[in-house]
Amino acid sequence: MTDSNNVVWLGAPSFPDAAREALADTQLRTNLRKATGTIRDKRLAVTAELDDWEQLRTAGKALKRRTLRHLDHHLVRLEEAVTKAGGQVHWAADAAEANRIVTALVKATGQTEVVKVKSMVTQEIALNEALAEEGVSAYETDLAELIVQLGDDRPSHILVPAIHRNRAEIRDIFRREMGKWGRPAPEGLTDRPRDLAEAARLHLREKFLRAKVAVSGANFAAADTGTVGVVESEGNGRMCLTLPETLITVMGIEKVLPSFEDLEVFLQLLPRSSTGERMNPYTSMWTGTTEGDGPQDFHLVLLDNGRTATLKDTVGRQALACIRCSACLNVCPVYERTGGHAYGSVYPGPIGAVLTPQLVGVEHAESLPFASTLCGACYDACPVKINIPEVLVHLRAEVVEAKRAKGRVPTPEALVMKAAASVLSSPVKLSAVQRLAHPAARLVSRRGTIGNLPGPLGRWTRTRDTAVPPKESLRAWWRRTRGGREGSK
Ligand code: SF4
DSSP states (O other): OOSSOTTBOTTOOOHHHHHHHHHTOHHHHHHHHHHHHHHHHHHHHHHTTOTTHHHHHHHHHHHHHHHHHTHHHHHHHHHHHHHHTTOEEEEESSHHHHHHHHHHHHHHHTOSEEEEESOHHHHHTTHHHHHHHTTOEEEEOSHHHHHHHHTTOOOOSSSOTTTTOOHHHHHHHHHHHHHHHSSOOOTTOOSOHHHHHHHHHHHHHHHHHHOSEEEEOOSEEETTTOEEEEEESSSHHHHHHHSSSEEEEEEEGGGEESOGGGHHHHHHHHHHHHTSOSSOSEEEEEESOBTTBSOSEEEEEEEOTTHHHHHTOTTGGGGGGOOOOOHHHHHOHHHHHHOSGGGOBSSOHHHHHHHHHHHHOGGGSTTGGGSOOOOOHHHHHOTTOOOHHHHHHHHHHHHHHHHHHTTOOOOHHHHHHHHHHHHHTOHHHHHHHHHHHHHHHHHHEETTEEOOOSGGGHHHHHTOOEEOOOSSOHHHHHHHHTTTTTOOO
């Protein structure tokens, strides 16, 4: 699709093609239904516990939107605070620059291995591949990301990247692959969650104890104190963030918050929306470096990679408020049936459908704004009230405009829409069409329903039934009865 930005996967099919293939995979659908259903129920239970949940959502939305309006100011404040606390800030305009910076920093330490945590943004820039080209091995330490890495797979969910795998598949991957990367899986490994977790723990422990360099993402960074934070459930993050001598954090510029106090809102919204927990089991925060405690060398790489361009769009920019909780994925009927791979992007589901086209340009992900039923479940679930349906519709219009600007041959659907626009914008034409609609529809209808039509409308009507228009239009009825005052028959 594009080679200037790794947000979308090179060579991935468009969403409708990939979705058709995914729908045929019954195992995948079973795995997804089970996993998203469980998280969904947990989220509903814990959010219902708080009387002020709606106020928290409103506060989160307001804080994020205000911060985005003054992002430049807060980023400069963050740089000053991190530098003052002993860290170093680097600015990366795109994926290539971020990869160059991180690779140079790792090589300067003389190390050839790094451990990683919370690294969606490093997936976005394909950091592992860039490091591998320079002879540096990057080890994922999040359990789900470890499964994806060992399986030579791609993540399919923001929070649970291996959500498409069941326990038996994970056991097979561990048995087959762990030995190639380090400590092999124990003999006779079963698919019991406890045994799988223990195998991962033993495998990762030797990496944590050996690693001198860690690469992390970040959930938030406070501009006033320079504090960077990562929340997680397994403790792998805590190991990565405290044991190595050098810590390199790669963070999208939209993650900055004006003040440390703002965390009060987001540390309530995030765990409840993401894993359905009241609080995150591990919340790690660090401010620059501290002598004799934790990494002695801290680098913060601030990544743009399409975010500034997204910011220019006053409707679309709300996608940058996303705190990556994944609640919108778990409630989306489209995601639940197709899984994340069908989106062909590091960011799947409803948020991917609005974020990806903006980060890479709609022409590089033109099927994604259409990968939704516009049912609005994502908007209801989003803890920071991102109006995803509004952005989807906005981007659909942009896709149509982009196609028109390129002078591509209009599709039958586009021609019908054009004709409809012309009719609906003229009362005279609308009346004429309404007069003709009923007799014409009767010719092609069966038992009061218009079904499969021949010709260019065939693809559309094959999957949709339409009622035959009434004999008399509302406008004609209104004229005849003066709005019902003279009785109607
Ligand atoms: S868009 Fe909202 S619901 Fe979806 S991941 Fe982002 S914050 Fe969560």
